Amino acid sequence: MMSQPFAEVYDRRANSFGALRLAFALAVVLSHSAALGFGRPLMQRVDLGAVAVAGFFTISGFLIARSARRTSVPRFLWHRALRIWPGLWVCLLxxxxxxxxVLFFERHGTxxxxxxxxxxxxxxLRQNWWGGLRQFGIADLLQxxxxxxxxQGGNTINGSxxxxxxxxxxxxxxxxLxxxxxxxxxxxxLPLLAMLAVFGVLCWNQFRHGNAEQGIWLTGEIGPLPMLGALRKDSLLWYGFMFLAGGAAELYSDRLLINDLLGVLAxxxxGWLAVHGSFFGPALLAYAYVVxxxxxxxxxxLHRVGAANDYSYGVYIYSFVVQQVMAKAGVQALGLVGFFVASTLVSAGLAMVSWHLVERPALRLKNWTPRRPREPSDETTAGGSAPATVSTASVTASSSWHHA
Incomplete structure (x- = not known):
């Protein structure tokens, strides 16, 4: 039960973040199995899918803050674009x-x-290409x-x-930042202060309003924002807090104490607050510590899960459309467990294809750098030809810049 700083026990090459991401993706599939296959929630008091998404944002906050602190801003944005967009674009296509x-022809014969x-x-495609889900359905496919x-009356083809x-x-x-x-x-x-301020809002909403709709930042939307569309304030408050909590944990990893007794207590x-319908409040801080x-x-x-091949993103983005098609085909006749297993297997297959043919090849471009235009030498400017040889120092400098 000794306490150790997170920085001492965390190994970026040997941890369970990959296993947790995959577990959260499967939890979303399980939650959607009840909703899409049987038209009901999996559990009445707590949305397992929402809990899993909160876990995703905690991990993301930690890893993204670590990435941002170790790379330049342009390089950071390039890495994020490669991780999100290629997989998303192929999924949309x-x-x-x-x-x-296929669904349209089955319905209309043309x-x-x-x-x-x-x-x-x-x-x-045009509405959703950049990551904002502005159009949920296509024509009348699922009506x-x-x-x-x-x-729910939802014509949503890929709600994830x-x-x-x-x-x-x-x-x-x-x-x-x-x-x-x-x-x-x-x-x-300063980021820690921002996290504490948001946590104060969560506590206020919980104890003053009981997480009712009249709480602070729980109604309405912001935007529409470029590319992203309109963002719901409540979702931004809840998941934004989890992201801030993960980021603050990375910034203060030398002071964040890991204690097994505290972990079990968290x-x-x-869990107790979740089953009592009060998860999206102060419980989020305890849950972030759990993750x-x-x-x-x-x-x-479990350190091996996701270390070489990360299928969690593919499972997450493909499972909803897979389950909608299966529900339309009547696969729910297998029961909840059968529907979950069948949709998981198909989603996992698509996730493997996505990772090996799209996501991993895209990530190989992480270190790509645009070449600078070569500056003409004095001889070239004067109309002469460039020298045939280049000094070793020039080659080394050019190579170092290109691969930085």
Missing amino acids: FTAGVVAP ITGLWWSPNGVFDY GDTPYWRW LWTLAYEIFCYLLVAT SALTLLRRQLRW IVVS LWLAVRLPKV
Whole structure:
């Protein structure tokens, strides 16, 4: 039960963040299995999918803050773009170019009118291309004949994508903080102060309003913002806090104490509040500690999960559309467990294809740097030819700049 600073027990090459990300993705699939397959929530008191997304944002806040502190702002933004957009774009193209025509033909016997009609394929791609989920459905593909439609009236073909706008917003926030040098050790108290201020709002909403709709920053939207569209204030408050908590943990990893007794207590507190319907309040701070504690305390065998191949993003972005198609095809006849297993296997297969053919090849471009235009030599400027040989020092300098 000894306490150790997080910086001492965390190993960036041997931790359970990969296993946790995959577990959170599967938790989302399980939660959506009930909603999309059977038109009901998985649990009445707590939304397992929302809890999993909160865990995602905690991990993201920690890792993104660490990345921003070790790279320049342009390089940081380049890395984030490579991680989010290629996988998203191929998922959108798969949904619009493969799934939508099949469903539209099954409904109408033709694909005429699918492409350029209002809310058609090209509108879907144009509205959602940059990460903001502005158009939820395509034409009338899922109207009337899916459990989710009968429950919520939603013609949503891939609802999982809505969180990406909040993730990208947090990336831009970190990039701004980094550009203003607010992530440096001397100024790290400012992000911590922001996290504490948001936590104060969560506490106020919980104890003054009971997390009711009249609480601070729980109603309305901000935006629409460029590329991202409108963001709901409550989601931005809750998931933004988790991102800030993860980021603050990275900034203060030398002072954040990891204690097993405190970790177990945090599990009990966050779990107890969750089952009593009060998860999105002060429980979020305890839950953030749980995520970080598990990252360094889970068995070492789990350190291998996601270390070489990270399928969690693919599972997350493909599972919703897979489950909608399966629900339309009647796969829910297998029962909740069968529906979950079947949709997980198909989603995992698509995630593997996405990782090996799209995401990992894109990430190989992380160190790419645009070449500077070569400056003409004096001889070239004067009309002569450039010298045939270049000094070793010039080659070394040019190579070092290109690979920095």
